[in-house]
Amino acid sequence: MALRAALKYKCVLSGLLSQQSSCSSHGRVCATPVLAAQRRNNSSSPKIAVDFDQSTGVAVMRLESPPVNSLSLDFLTELCISVEKLEMDKSCRGLILTSSQPKVFSAGLDITEMYGKSPERCGEFWRAVQEMWLKLYGSSMVTIAAINGSSPAGGCLMSLTCDYRIMADNPRYSIGLNETQLGIVAPFWFKDTMTNTVGQRTTEVALQLGLLYNPSEALKIGLVDQLVPEDQVLATATQTMTKWLAIPDHARAITKSMMRKPTIDKLTSNREADIQHFVNFITKDSIQKSLGMYMAMLKKRRV
Amino acid sequence: MALRAALKYKCVLSGLLSQQSSCSSHGRVCATPVLAAQRRNNSSSPKIAVDFDQSTGVAVMRLESPPVNSLSLDFLTELCISVEKLEMDKSCRGLILTSSQPKVFSAGLDITEMYGKSPERCGEFWRAVQEMWLKLYGSSMVTIAAINGSSPAGGCLMSLTCDYRIMADNPRYSIGLNETQLGIVAPFWFKDTMTNTVGQRTTEVALQLGLLYNPSEALKIGLVDQLVPEDQVLATATQTMTKWLAIPDHARAITKSMMRKPTIDKLTSNREADIQHFVNFITKDSIQKSLGMYMAMLKKRRV
Amino acid sequence: MALRAALKYKCVLSGLLSQQSSCSSHGRVCATPVLAAQRRNNSSSPKIAVDFDQSTGVAVMRLESPPVNSLSLDFLTELCISVEKLEMDKSCRGLILTSSQPKVFSAGLDITEMYGKSPERCGEFWRAVQEMWLKLYGSSMVTIAAINGSSPAGGCLMSLTCDYRIMADNPRYSIGLNETQLGIVAPFWFKDTMTNTVGQRTTEVALQLGLLYNPSEALKIGLVDQLVPEDQVLATATQTMTKWLAIPDHARAITKSMMRKPTIDKLTSNREADIQHFVNFITKDSIQKSLGMYMAMLKKRRV
Numbered sequence: 001m002a003l004r005a006a007l008k009y010k011c012v013l014s015g016l017l018s019q020q021s022s023c024s025s026h027g028r029v030c031a032t033p034v035l036a037a038q039r040r041n042n043s044s045s046p047k048i049a050v051d052f053d054q055s056t057g058v059a060v061m062r063l064e065s066p067p068v069n070s071l072s073l074d075f076l077t078e079l080c081i082s083v084e085k086l087e088m089d090k091s092c093r094g095l096i097l098t099s100s101q102p103k104v105f106s107a108g109l110d111i112t113e114m115y116g117k118s119p120e121r122c123g124e125f126w127r128a129v130q131e132m133w134l135k136l137y138g139s140s141m142v143t144i145a146a147i148n149g150s151s152p153a154g155g156c157l158m159s160l161t162c163d164y165r166i167m168a169d170n171p172r173y174s175i176g177l178n179e180t181q182l183g184i185v186a187p188f189w190f191k192d193t194m195t196n197t198v199g200q201r202t203t204e205v206a207l208q209l210g211l212l213y214n215p216s217e218a219l220k221i222g223l224v225d226q227l228v229p230e231d232q233v234l235a236t237a238t239q240t241m242t243k244w245l246a247i248p249d250h251a252r253a254i255t256k257s258m259m260r261k262p263t264i265d266k267l268t269s270n271r272e273a274d275i276q277h278f279v280n281f282i283t284k285d286s287i288q289k290s291l292g293m294y295m296a297m298l299k300k301r302r303v
Numbered sequence: 304m305a306l307r308a309a310l311k312y313k314c315v316l317s318g319l320l321s322q323q324s325s326c327s328s329h330g331r332v333c334a335t336p337v338l339a340a341q342r343r344n345n346s347s348s349p350k351i352a353v354d355f356d357q358s359t360g361v362a363v364m365r366l367e368s369p370p371v372n373s374l375s376l377d378f379l380t381e382l383c384i385s386v387e388k389l390e391m392d393k394s395c396r397g398l399i400l401t402s403s404q405p406k407v408f409s410a411g412l413d414i415t416e417m418y419g420k421s422p423e424r425c426g427e428f429w430r431a432v433q434e435m436w437l438k439l440y441g442s443s444m445v446t447i448a449a450i451n452g453s454s455p456a457g458g459c460l461m462s463l464t465c466d467y468r469i470m471a472d473n474p475r476y477s478i479g480l481n482e483t484q485l486g487i488v489a490p491f492w493f494k495d496t497m498t499n500t501v502g503q504r505t506t507e508v509a510l511q512l513g514l515l516y517n518p519s520e521a522l523k524i525g526l527v528d529q530l531v532p533e534d535q536v537l538a539t540a541t542q543t544m545t546k547w548l549a550i551p552d553h554a555r556a557i558t559k560s561m562m563r564k565p566t567i568d569k570l571t572s573n574r575e576a577d578i579q580h581f582v583n584f585i586t587k588d589s590i591q592k593s594l595g596m597y598m599a600m601l602k603k604r605r606v
Numbered sequence: 607m608a609l610r611a612a613l614k615y616k617c618v619l620s621g622l623l624s625q626q627s628s629c630s631s632h633g634r635v636c637a638t639p640v641l642a643a644q645r646r647n648n649s650s651s652p653k654i655a656v657d658f659d660q661s662t663g664v665a666v667m668r669l670e671s672p673p674v675n676s677l678s679l680d681f682l683t684e685l686c687i688s689v690e691k692l693e694m695d696k697s698c699r700g701l702i703l704t705s706s707q708p709k710v711f712s713a714g715l716d717i718t719e720m721y722g723k724s725p726e727r728c729g730e731f732w733r734a735v736q737e738m739w740l741k742l743y744g745s746s747m748v749t750i751a752a753i754n755g756s757s758p759a760g761g762c763l764m765s766l767t768c769d770y771r772i773m774a775d776n777p778r779y780s781i782g783l784n785e786t787q788l789g790i791v792a793p794f795w796f797k798d799t800m801t802n803t804v805g806q807r808t809t810e811v812a813l814q815l816g817l818l819y820n821p822s823e824a825l826k827i828g829l830v831d832q833l834v835p836e837d838q839v840l841a842t843a844t845q846t847m848t849k850w851l852a853i854p855d856h857a858r859a860i861t862k863s864m865m866r867k868p869t870i871d872k873l874t875s876n877r878e879a880d881i882q883h884f885v886n887f888i889t890k891d892s893i894q895k896s897l898g899m900y901m902a903m904l905k906k907r908r909v
Contacts, residue, residue, distance in 0.1 A: 163814065180554040191561055196806045200499045201525055204562045208466065208555050209547065222807055244815065251786040252814050258794055259810045483857040491864055503802045504828055507865045511769065511858050512850065 047075045048082050049100065057093035058241050059086050060234070064100035068107035071154045075110070076128035083135045093249055094241045095139065097162060098146035098234055103173070105145075108153030115291045119279045126278040129154070130271060133189060136161035138264050140253040142244040146237040148230060151175040152212055153186075159224070160193045163244065163256070166236050167215045169227035174212040176223070181210035183290050185281075187274060189267045196263060198222045350378045351385050352403065360396035361544050362389050363537070367403035371410035374457045378413070379431035386438045396552055397544045398442065400465060401449035401537055406476070408448075411456030418594045422582045429581040432457070433574060436492060439464035441567050443556040445547040449540040451533065454478040455515055456489075462527070463496045466547065466559070469539050470518045472530040477515040479526070484513035486593050488584075490577060492570045499566060501525045653681045654688050655706065663699035664847050665692050666840070670706035674713035677760045681716070682734035689741045699855055700847045701745065703768060704752035704840055709779070711751075714759030721897045725885045732884040735760070736877060739795060742767035744870050746859040748850040752843040754836060757781040758818055759792075765830070766799045769850065769862070772842050773821045775833040780818040782829070787816035789896050791887075793880060795873045802869060804828045 047065035052058075061082060063069040086092045099105045113125045136143060136158065145162040150173045159165050159175065167175065177194055179186040186194075186207055195203045198221050205211070206221075218224045228236045244252070267274065281287060350368035355361075364385060366372040389395045402408045416428045439446060439461065448465040453476045462468050462478065470478065480497055482489040489497075489510055498506045501524050508514070509524075521527045531539045547555070570577065584590060653671035658664075667688060669675040692698045705711045719731045742749060742764065751768040756779045765771050765781065773781065783800055785792040792800075792813055801809045804827050811817070812827075824830045834842045850858070873880065887893060 164811070180550050180558055183551040183554050185554050185557045185561070188561055191558075196810070198807070199502060199805060200562070201501070204499070204559070205467070205528075207558045207562065209550055210554075225811075247786050247815055248789040251789050251791050251816075254791045255786055255797075255813045256810070258791070258797055259806070259813065483853050483861055486854040486857050488857050488860045488864070494861075494864055502805060503865070504804070507802070507862070508770070508831075510861045510865065512853055513857075 046078065047072075048078045050082055050086070052086070052089075052092060054091060056241075057091055057245065058096065058238070059092050059094070060096045060098065061086075062098055062100040063106055066101060068104045069099055069101055069155070070107050070110035070112075071129065071132070071158075072110035073113055073125045073128050076125075076132050080128065080131050080135050083139065087135070087139060087141065092141060094142040094144070094245055096144050096146055096234070096237045096241060097136075097158065098237070099148055101149065104149040104155075105147045105151040105175075106155030106158055107150070108155045108157075111291060111295060114282050115288065115295060119283055122279045122282055123275050126275045127271075130189075130267060130274065133157065133161060133193070134264065134267065137193065137260060138257070140249075140256070142241060142252070144237045144241055144244075146233045147173075147175065147224065148233045149173055152178050153182075156223075157190050157193060160197055164226075164240055165224040166226045166228060166233055166240065167218060167224040168230040168233050169215050170230050171214050171216070174214055175218050176210070176212040177207055178210035178212050180208060182294070183287070187278065189263070189274075192263045192266065194223075196260075349381065350375075351381045353385055353389070355389070355392075355395060357394060359544075360394055360548065361399065361541070362395050362397070363399045363401065364389075365401055365403040366409055369404060371407045372402055372404055372458070373410050373413035373415075374432065374435070374461075375413035376416055376428045376431050379428075379435050383431065383434050383438050386435075386442065390438070390442060390444065395444060397445040397447070397548055399447050399449055399537070399540045399544060400439075400461065401540070402451055404452065407452040407458075408450045408454040408478075409458030409461055410453070411458045411460075414594060414598060417585050418591065418598060422586055425582045425585055426578050429578045430574075433492075433570060433577065436460065436464060436496070437567065437570065440496065440563060441560070443552075443559070445544060445555070447540045447544055447547075449536045450476075450478065450527065451536045452476055455481050456485075459526075460493050460496060463500055467529075467543055468527040469529045469531060469536055469543065470521060470527040471533040471536050472518050473533050474517050474519070477517055478521050479513070479515040480510055481513035481515050483511060485597070486590070490581065492566070492577075495566045495569065497526075499563075652684065654684050656688055656692070658692065658695075658698060660697060662847075663697055663851065664702065664844070665698050665700070666702045666704065667692075668704055668706040669712055672707060674710045675705055675707055675761070676713050676716035676718075677735065677738070677764075678716035679719055679731045679734050682731075682738050686734065686737050686741050689745065693741070693745060693747065698747060699851055700748040700750070702750045702752055702840070702843045702847060703742075703764065704843070705754055707755065710755040710761075711753045711757040711781075712761030712764055713756070714761045714763075717897060717901060720888050721894065721901060725889055728885045728888055729881050732881045733877075736795075736873060736880065739763065739767060739799070740870065740873065743799065743866055744863070746855075746862070748847060748858070750843045750847055750850075752839045753779075753781065753830065754839045755779055758784050759788075762829075763796050763799060766803055770832075770846055771830040772832045772834060772839055772846065773824060773830040774836040774839050775821050776836050777820050777822070780820055781824050782816070782818040783813055784816035784818050786814060788900070789893070793884065795869070795880075798869045798872065800829075802866075 047063070047069075049062040049064055051060045051062070053060075061079075063075075063079075065072070065075050069075070083095070086095060109129065114122060117125070139161075143162040143164075145159040145165045147159055147165060147167040149168065151159050151167075152174065153176075156175050156177050167173070177186045177190055179190075191203060191207060194206065198206070202221050206213075213221065213223060215224065215227050219227050226236065226240075350366070350372075352365040352367055354363045354365075356363075364382075366378075366382075368375070368378050372378070386398070389398055412432065417425060420428070442464075446465040446467075448462040448468045450462055450468060450470040452471065454462050454470075455477065456479075459478050459480050470476070480489045480493055482493075494506060494510060497509065501509070505524050509516075516524065516526055518527065518530050522530050529539065529543075653669070653675075655668040655670055657666045657668075659666075667685075669681075669685075671678070671681050675681070689701070692701060715735065720728060723731070745767075749768040749770075751765040751771045753765055753771060753773040755774065757765050757773075758780065759782075762781050762783050773779070783792045783796055785796075797809060797813060800812065804812070808827050812819075819827065819829055821830065821833050825833050832842065832846075
């Protein structure tokens, strides 16, 4: 069954991937070498670029892990370190998340992290996914997602952690938690985050069918807050940030925490069980087999 | 007070009933005699007809208890047995609920089961209502309501248990949890089911006023998902089912359970108290008196 | 930071205040001297006028504490006593809340009650705010807000406790929980009340930004239920009340309690901690300083 879904999903994602392959990565000048220089262990290059403007108190974090900003363990670790540094810097009040990759914000969890890996490694990976969510959803900074490309699965989750979502009005882009289409299940805290954003009923349908929405549909159900032409996504995010920063940080951050704490507490008090649950599921023979076939297909397609 | 409401309700329901009396029951050929042959105890004929198509994995369950598919103890028992059989049959992946009666999906709980009955019998009845809800709301199958007529009170509840609701676009039909209009109260799990579907605020108003919505209104608030011409309700349900069945069962069913489990757990852990609560309420002299007068009026109207 | 917000807020509120000063208070004949005569301690005049019509079972409660119906300790005490009297009078089935002051329903909590006061007095004040909310949100009567003017902060909260909200369609009026704009935080039960009305996501944005909505915006997000021309607010409330009173009281009140009890229980079981939390916050030097500067500005503006 998972296979059949994988075949469908292939069309969605590999369509995206094949588009990517024909696009060269954009050059980008990093204005804040201190933060942008962060890199982890033996990864060859930083996957996250941070431009922090001291004068405005706003950091722009660009995801730049070609081709599709997959959330690998390295990527997630670097992201968490970057967010934590900004969080601890009291002069940083706002964070804009966007992508350096053309056509994609983030394609979600890196499937290679879940295939043929030891339970220990799978657990380490899942802990990093949790950490990313905890850091972003619980951030005291104003967080805005400048969604300048498709954002399925984990990419959608990352967007949902932000206070506000601005998406490029390009009908070829899509966003949603489409896990079931791959035969896997979005965990309860993905579900909770979506429910907090679009409500119980819309989430029930969206998660069961693994729906991916185009920007207009996403706006209609409240999955994103605003659509703008593609070349204005970042500028609009910056303008919106100004509006949010006009509110006293202390009062706004307490209010944000009050709204999100119950959801965050659910994961923090069930973190180990959630990791165990994920590891047990993903290391199953049937799931591994489906993932393997899915990856083989992606590979074939890319050649 | 209840009487005043009963007088109003009479107009709604008896209007429906009088329409029924002028309509002959439709003949129906049962394609799957094995399941359709289910019947219970001394009830003269089956009240539920099940057509299960092995090739698609979809069962169509027709409610055929003239005149208005009232949810009697016999009816509920038969319904639960039918659902359970399908649930246990791994080849059955989807269930479409519809009515064989013209103009009505289900008129809701059978009032004769609540009038002049012993507390034990009332308790048995209520347990069956709970069971119907638990089986349908917790079903791992894809469930679609093909609402081809009015669906007040318990009929609305039954629709709300499904994954998707398609209603005939006939302005003479209505749907809603209108219990307060009869002077009775929808229990907490009716309320929870509606809240999960249309949200807290809409439910607060709808339940307090006992609102019945016409199809357009129901669509607007999300009480149903789609309206189609009356003669296309079942065909649309079948097409929609195909879409839902394209998702791997395992991932979809776990997702569904994750969304609904907290609501289901609330009833399962309070089941006996809920029965006792119902029995105490319904056997009150004042309530019995109101029900008696209401039934007398219905009878008069039908003669 | 709070100061910056205070400067902004000043424009909103003092604009309102300066408008008030040019308007004379409307004369009003009290039809029910028994209830209207309620007054408290040494306050010079009643701040609440109650007209109870025995023939309809409906009481109209007019807030008349010039210039802007600020929720002072005296005002809240009188309001609670009035509501309790009506609640205990079984012949009173419905309550309409409205304002006698032009252009404003209520400007919210009286800032002078929070500035330069002892912790004991601050605690007493906060207990009265809680009491007002508990009495109104938990009322078994049908409650309708006839919002004939602006209704920020505590005024919005008071509206939100009602079963139904009708607002004057005047684009100069606004409504919302704008606490963060003043550098303070709406407590959890303000948040819960708003969430129950407009949902989690809208509340998250509204509370973080301290948004004030004009009537059209408020209708769109469900913060109010209906807009009518200014001179028809009370008449529409009266007509709407008739519709609500057509439902049996007993069934409606049980349903209302079922919907709201979990939210009410959260405060009743955390009441003392909530008072302590408020007192600790409001008596902070930084907060007192901000409030002082804010009040000085308001004073200057009014001279």
